Structures are given as structure tokens and as C-alpha cells.
Amino acid sequence: MAVELKDLLCDIHTHTIASGHAYGTIRENVQAGAERGLKLVGTSEHGPNIPGSCHPIYYSCANRIPREMFGVEVITGVEANLNDDGTIDIPDMLLGFLDYAIVGIHGFGYKNHGEEENTDLVIKAMGIDKVHFVAHPDTDKYPLNYERLVKAAIENRCALEMNTSSLRKPQERPGCYDNYRRMLAECVKQGCYIIVNTDAHDPSEVGRFEKAVELLNEVDFPKELILNCDLDKLKELIDYKFDRIMGF
Numbered sequence: 303m304a305v306e307l308k309d310l311l312c313d314i315h316t317h318t319i320a321s322g323h324a325y326g327t328i329r330e331n332v333q334a335g336a337e338r339g340l341k342l343v344g345t346s347e348h349g350p351n352i353p354g355s356c357h358p359i360y361y362s363c364a365n366r367i368p369r370e371m372f373g374v375e376v377i378t379g380v381e382a383n384l385n386d387d388g389t390i391d392i393p394d395m396l397l398g399f400l401d402y403a404i405v406g407i408h409g410f411g412y413k414n415h416g417e418e419e420n421t422d423l424v425i426k427a428m429g430i431d432k433v434h435f436v437a438h439p440d441t442d443k444y445p446l447n448y449e450r451l452v453k454a455a456i457e458n459r460c461a462l463e464m465n466t467s468s469l470r471k472p473q474e475r476p477g478c479y480d481n482y483r484r485m486l487a488e489c490v491k492q493g494c495y496i497i498v499n500t501d502a503h504d505p506s507e508v509g510r511f512e513k514a515v516e517l518l519n520e521v522d523f524p525k526e527l528i529l530n531c532d533l534d535k536l537k538e539l540i541d542y543k544f545d546r547i548m549g550f
């Protein structure tokens with residue numbers, strides 16, 4: 303059965319002004335999500351390696367963010383940067399304040415190590431507690447071995463992201479369409495969850511999944527492997543707990 307926009311109930315990769323180069327507040331993002339029919343929004347500021355992103359103390363106070371706004375559930379995470387040694391730019395102590403971490407390769411603190419070593423380093427980061435998602439694993443700039451990545455995602459209770467910002471700007475993510483086709487085929491073969499996220503840097507982008515829906519239907523991807531379609535499965539994957547640790 304075809305995937306429809308209304309089947310995708312959450313967007314857990316979104317940025318606010320706290321990331322330094324995004325332009326809405328949490329409330330504006332969540333409200334935009336509510337208007338597009340989302341039931342859950344996750345906020346995931348960049349890790350501190352990205353110039354202008356928040357100070358580490360920001361993450362430690364995430365428990366101040368309401369669990370519900372505009373009738374939409376809110377979860378709080380981070381898009382951590384993968385370092386050249388497979389660590390991330392958020393220490394375990396800070397991860398403890400958050401519901402989840404997405405690990406992503408960016409041009410800060412990371413250079414391309416080639417397909418196999420990039421894959422090894424992402425896999426190493428998947429082993430970190432709270433890391434349950436891999437952001438935009440889609441560009442020829444940082445190639446990945448999808449057979450090994452998917453196997454490791456299953457073993458480490460991670461879901462691989464389909465990032466609609468990449469799909470909307472493929473010139474900035476060379477090869478992303480073909481790479482997603484390969485990744486999705488491997489996810490079907492091995493039974494790995496994906497998560498569709500917009501990576502919104504402005505409220506106008508939250509929940510805009512059109513490009514992802516087109517691609518998912520092109521390859522006949524099964525709904526059962528899309529975490530956005532089942533919020534209980536999403537919460538189970540991240541070991542969600544309503545009460546969060548108090549920060550400052």
C-alpha cells in the first residue's frame with residue numbers, strides 16, 4: 303500500500319534559532335507541525351562543533367521544554383557531530399538530559415575517510431547510548447557501505463534517516479537519490495527501520511515530507527519499516543521516558 307503524507311506522524315530532526323543558523327523558535331516549529339497534522343515533533347539542535355550552535359549548558363536544561371505544545375507531543379534530542387575517531391561532540395553526561403541523539407557527518411571535525419572507514423566510524427557512534435538515528439546518510443561526499451550500515455543499525459537499535467532537506471537540494475548532497483535507493487533496498491532486505499525527517503531550519507519546512515513520500519512509493523517501501531508511522535515503536539526504540547533529568 304502506498305505511503306501517504308498523513309501516515310507520517312512525526313518529524314524528529316528540526317532546528318531552532320538555538321542552532322545559530324535556523325530561524326524559528328521551538329513553539330513556531332511545533333505549531334507548524336500541528337498545522338501539518340503531526341502528532342509528535344522532536345527538536346534536535348546541532349552539537350557544539352557547528353559554529354554558532356548552542357553552548358553545552360543548553361542541552362542540560364532540556365527538561366524545561368514542555369512535553370506538549372499545540373496538542374503535539376515534544377521530544378528533545380540533539381544532532382551530534384561525528385568526530386574523526388567515531389566519538390561525538392556531546393559527552394555522555396549531557397546525553398543523559400536528552401531523549402535521543404542523531405549522529406551526523408558534517409564538515410566540522412570530520413574529513414572523508416572513504417567508504418569503509420566512514421562506515422566503521424558511524425557504526426562506532428551507533429554504539430553510544432542515546433544514539434538511535436543516523437542523519438542524512440546520503441551523500442557521495444561521505445560514502446557509506448549500506449550493507450554494513452544497515453546490519454549495524456539493526457544490531458544497535460538505530461533507524462536510518464531519509465532527509466527531505468537533502469532530497470529538496472540534491473545539488474548539495476551529490477548522489478543522494480541513488481544512495482537512498484540503495485539504502486532503502488538494503489533496509490527492506492535486512493528489515494531495518496527508517497525515519498523520515500525534514501531537518502527543518504525554518505518552521506515553513508517542518509513536516510514537509512513530499513519528496514520522501516515520492517521516493518518511498520517509487521521503491522514500494524513497506525510502511526511497517528517507517529518509524530514515523532508508529533509512534534509507539536519510535537518510543538520503544540529510544541527507550542522513551544516521560545520524566546527527564548533536571549538540569550540547572
Ligand SMILES: [Zn+2]
Nearest residue numbers: 381406437438
Ligand atoms: Zn545535519
Ligand SMILES: [Zn+2]
Nearest residue numbers: 315317381501
Ligand atoms: Zn540537521
